[in-house]
Amino acid sequence: MFKPRFLLVLIFWCSLANGQDCISHRVMMGAAPDNSLEGIDIAVSKAVDGVEFDIQFTKDGVPLLYHDSRLGEGLSGELCPRGQKIKKVNFKEIDQFCFLENGENLPLLGEALSHLSSFKGHLFVDLKQIPSEQFFKVMEKSGLINYPKLRFLSFKKRALRPLKKRWPFTKGILLSRFIPRGLFYNGVALNKRLSLVTPLFGFLGKETGLWTMNSEEQIGKARKKGVDFIITDEYELCELKTL
Numbered sequence: 001m002f003k004p005r006f007l008l009v010l011i012f013w014c015s016l017a018n019g020q021d022c023i024s025h026r027v028m029m030g031a032a033p034d035n036s037l038e039g040i041d042i043a044v045s046k047a048v049d050g051v052e053f054d055i056q057f058t059k060d061g062v063p064l065l066y067h068d069s070r071l072g073e074g075l076s077g078e079l080c081p082r083g084q085k086i087k088k089v090n091f092k093e094i095d096q097f098c099f100l101e102n103g104e105n106l107p108l109l110g111e112a113l114s115h116l117s118s119f120k121g122h123l124f125v126d127l128k129q130i131p132s133e134q135f136f137k138v139m140e141k142s143g144l145i146n147y148p149k150l151r152f153l154s155f156k157k158r159a160l161r162p163l164k165k166r167w168p169f170t171k172g173i174l175l176s177r178f179i180p181r182g183l184f185y186n187g188v189a190l191n192k193r194l195s196l197v198t199p200l201f202g203f204l205g206k207e208t209g210l211w212t213m214n215s216e217e218q219i220g221k222a223r224k225k226g227v228d229f230i231i232t233d234e235y236e237l238c239e240l241k242t243l
Helices: 004-015 037-046 091-097 109-115 133-142 157-166 192-203 216-225 235-242
Strands: 021-024 050-057 063-065 122-127 150-154 172-176 187-191 207-211 229-232
Touching: 021 122, 021 235, 037 050, 037 109, 063 109, 063 133, 109 133, 150 157, 157 172, 172 207, 187 192, 192 207, 192 216, 207 216, 216 229, 216 235, 229 235
Parallel strands: 021 050, 021 229, 050 122, 122 150, 150 172, 172 187, 187 207, 207 229
Antiparallel strands: 050 063
């Protein structure tokens, strides 16, 4: 007779079947401005396990690397329209007046992918909005759409659905902050407070990850959960803890 205790052991064993990869959050936090080309170059030079970066879309559909929906954090420029939602501002205005702390313009998606052309690690593209047609064209032109380590992430199901429609073979990962979701996606990335349910998703054949794990204790707990990837601001600590 099949015993519940055996099922729990099986779930736990399956969750530990794979090693964990450390995914550097917002490209290379601490070493360079968030979501910057400088950060990408550092990540490539360090041959990190993987990088995660955020994509916002301007009013005219241009995909840019930036985390927040509104302009402001980490930006300089006297005429930069701080406080404005990116989706309400045309690319030209942002490109002309807004600069990162290192003097870079907000990177275009195409620029980022060009800097990552020789990268062998995981690429986690976090979509903050529904993708524009320009996004699809940039990704297709890059030649990376078939890259086996490419994953698209989002909190919004409506941002991932168009990808499956256009590219059925792509892998989507649904992000969850409070309620675990993602049963019908390739993978899940759960906030650390939801770590208890990661073995269940692993047992169901989903890729699993936890974010944002930044302390030695948190990274150690993530390892014990047997997740496939750990998203972190402290890449070097994660790498050391995973060895």
